Amino acid sequence: xxxxxxxxxxxxxxxxxxxxxxxxxxxxxxxxxxxxxxxxxxxxxxxxxxxxxxxxxxxxxxxxxxxxxxxxxxxxxxxxxxxxxxxxxxxxxxxxxxxxxxxxxxxxxxxxxxxxxxxxxxxxxxxxxxxxxxxxxxxxxxxxxxxxxxxxxxxxxxxxxxxxxxxxxxxxxxxxxxxxxxxxxxxxxxxxxxxxxxxxxxxxxxxxxxxxxxxxxxxxxxxxxxxxxxxxxxxxxxxxxxxxxxxxxxxxxxxxxxxxxxxxxxxxxxxxxxxxxxxxxxxxxxxxxxxxxx
Amino acid sequence: xxxxxxxxxxxxxxxxxxxxxxxxxxxxxxxxxxxxxxxxxxxxxxxxxxxxxxxxxxxxxxxxxxxxxxxxxxxxxxxxxxxxxxxxxxxxxxxxxxxxxxxxxxxxxxxxxxxxxxxxxxxxxxxxxxxxxxxxxxxxxxxxxxxxxxxxxxxxxxxxxxxxxxxxxxxxxxxxxxxxxxxxxxxxxxxxxxxxxxxxxxxxxxxxxxxxxxxxxxxxxxxx
Numbered sequence: 001x002x003x004x005x006x007x008x009x010x011x012x013x014x015x016x017x018x019x020x021x022x023x024x025x026x027x028x029x030x031x032x033x034x035x036x037x038x039x040x041x042x043x044x045x046x047x048x049x050x051x052x053x054x055x056x057x058x059x060x061x062x063x064x065x066x067x068x069x070x071x072x073x074x075x076x077x078x079x080x081x082x083x084x085x086x087x088x089x090x091x092x093x094x095x096x097x098x099x100x101x102x103x104x105x106x107x108x109x110x111x112x113x114x115x116x117x118x119x120x121x122x123x124x125x126x127x128x129x130x131x132x133x134x135x136x137x138x139x140x141x142x143x144x145x146x147x148x149x150x151x152x153x154x155x156x157x158x159x160x161x162x163x164x165x166x167x168x169x170x171x172x173x174x175x176x177x178x179x180x181x182x183x184x185x186x187x188x189x190x191x192x193x194x195x196x197x198x199x200x201x202x203x204x205x206x207x208x209x210x211x212x213x214x215x216x217x218x219x220x221x222x223x224x225x226x227x228x229x230x231x232x233x234x235x236x237x238x239x240x241x242x243x244x245x246x247x248x249x250x251x252x253x254x255x256x257x258x259x260x261x262x263x264x265x266x267x268x269x270x271x272x273x274x275x276x277x278x279x280x281x282x283x284x285x286x287x288x289x290x291x292x293x294x
Numbered sequence: 295x296x297x298x299x300x301x302x303x304x305x306x307x308x309x310x311x312x313x314x315x316x317x318x319x320x321x322x323x324x325x326x327x328x329x330x331x332x333x334x335x336x337x338x339x340x341x342x343x344x345x346x347x348x349x350x351x352x353x354x355x356x357x358x359x360x361x362x363x364x365x366x367x368x369x370x371x372x373x374x375x376x377x378x379x380x381x382x383x384x385x386x387x388x389x390x391x392x393x394x395x396x397x398x399x400x401x402x403x404x405x406x407x408x409x410x411x412x413x414x415x416x417x418x419x420x421x422x423x424x425x426x427x428x429x430x431x432x433x434x435x436x437x438x439x440x441x442x443x444x445x446x447x448x449x450x451x452x453x454x455x456x457x458x459x460x461x462x463x464x465x466x467x468x469x470x471x472x473x474x475x476x477x478x479x480x481x482x483x484x485x486x487x488x489x490x491x492x493x494x495x496x497x498x499x500x501x502x503x504x505x506x507x508x509x510x511x512x513x514x515x516x517x518x
Contacts, residue, residue, distance in 0.1 A: 001299065001302075003299070023304050026304075027303060027304050027305075030302055030303065031303060032493075032494060038304075041305060042304075042305075042308065044311070045305075045308055045309055045311060048311045048372075062315075063355075064355060102314065103314030103315050104314060104315050105314065105315075106313055106314050106315060106320075106357060106377055107313070107314055108311065108312070108313055108314075108372060108374065109311070109312065109314055110308065110309055110310070110311045110312075111308075111309060111310055111311075111312060111317045111321065111425060111426055112307070112308055112309075113306075113307045113308070113425050114316075114317040114318070114424065114425050114426075115312060115314055115315060115316050115317040115320065115321065115426075116315075116316065116317070118314075121308075143308050144304060144308075146307075146308060147304035147305075147307045147308040148304070150307035150308070151301060151304060151306075151307050154300070154301040154306065154307060154425070155299050155300060155301050158424070159307070159424060159425055160318065160423075160424030160425065162318065162348065162402055162403070162424065163424065176307075212352070212355055213348070213351060213352035213355060213356075214315065214352070214355040214356065215314070215315040215316050215319075215356070216315070267348065268348065269351070269352070286355060287354070287355075
């Protein structure tokens with residue numbers, strides 16, 4: 001089993017295979033499954049992601065009323081304008097938002113790596129798809145590559161906002177997405193690692209401060225930012241830019257920052273945006289309404 | 295690095311497929327409820343659910359209550375019927391009560407479930423550790439530690455000689471390898487609990503064979 005990104009890249013390069021292939025082989029070995037079983041499971045997850053984006057782009061609203069409808073706004077804007085940040089980037093943003101809006105509305109999603117950060121990986125995948133025209137196989141492999149990097153983070157640091165802040169959730173998800181974009185675009189395994197490192201470096205210190213404790217504000221828009229961050233970092237890595245701090249050390253830094261993060265900033269709804277006057281007002285409204293309903 | 299590899303599958307990272315909004319507060323909660331259902335072996339007639347920490351503070355917004363009851367109805371994390379679980383439970387005649395506990399627990403997302411019917415009762419404590427993974431930490435007063443990354447068999451048995459040997463012999467016969475095993479009892483000669491983590495999935499025929507083994511009173515399986 002690979003334990004860190006260095007080992008993962010080394011495995012891929014020494015055998016001259018992609019990161020996704022390393023992940024598929026490890027899964028077959030650990031779970032004693034055939035290639036078809038492992039592959040089919042992932043393809044089903046891909047179908048769930050595709051459906052969630054479709055649902056989100058039709059427009060959904062969460063039970064609390066705090067989120068919903070932004071994915072539609074962005075898609076409409078793209079129809080009538082040329083987005084300043086470019087079509088691909090805004091497409092990724094709208095699809096990340098769509099996924100998390102569906103999640104907030106108790107729709108069906110695939111956690112990547114968590115529900116709160118479920119938008120980054122599929123959002124970027126279904127936006128990059130329009131430019132790179134990947135085969136279905138490459139799309140499934142995108143998820144194995146994302147999973148390989150997430151696997152390292154989960155085992156060496158954390159993927160939970162309650163444990164490590166938003167940097168551990170959306171930060172990890174964005175890094176995973178960046179690494180997968182690089183592979184799909186034809187980059188090398190070490191370029192995938194550079195993209196992951198660059199993304200995560202830019203999200204270090206991000207706190208988890210959900211209003212009313214719900215996976216809505218600011219989670220939905222944090223996924224928009226995570227997706228953009230991933231696309232930009234992937235482009236930088238493909239251009240040959242490298243991170244001065246190796247990916248494993250960035251992951252370790254993220255872990256240590258998370259450990260020293262006060263609990264008010266780790267999914268307790270006690271600090272950050274949750275503790276703003278408006279955040280508190282929304283909280284009272286959300287629970288006031290649900291209390292009256294009893 | 296010497297850290298324990300808590301996550302062993304790519305599907306711990308890309309997955310589970312689930313009903314939103316929270317992998318820890320919804321999917322993990324559903325898995326705790328479903329573990330209780332499987333251990334109890336049938337749909338209970340009542341469920342008293344005690345919620346602690348972040349579960350207690352945010353359960354309504356996250357649908358933690360809906361998810362736990364969905365689990366008790368044997369729904370998986372992705373089952374859309376989860377959304378109507380409270381209504382369905384009511385229709386089935388299951389009496390459900392939630393208690394928001396103030397007590398501090400080791401883990402922020404902890405639930406204690408007391409479920410039962412005229413024929414029996416079961417008490418279980420579960421924690422949701424992130425990304426949809428859940429662990430059962432206590433069963434009928436027995437403390438237990440399941441890694442959650444392997445399928446596990448729980449056997450409630452009488453504390454007599456031969457109980458352990460007869461169970462492991464059955465597993466050996468079916469060429470099922472034991473990864474970890476733990477035995478605990480409340481007092482000498484009374485009810486005891488065997489927890490066996492195995493490397494592969496266990497078929498129903500093996501379970502019913504275990505049920506018939508000497509001194510075994512109840513058998514349940516937890517898959518990862």
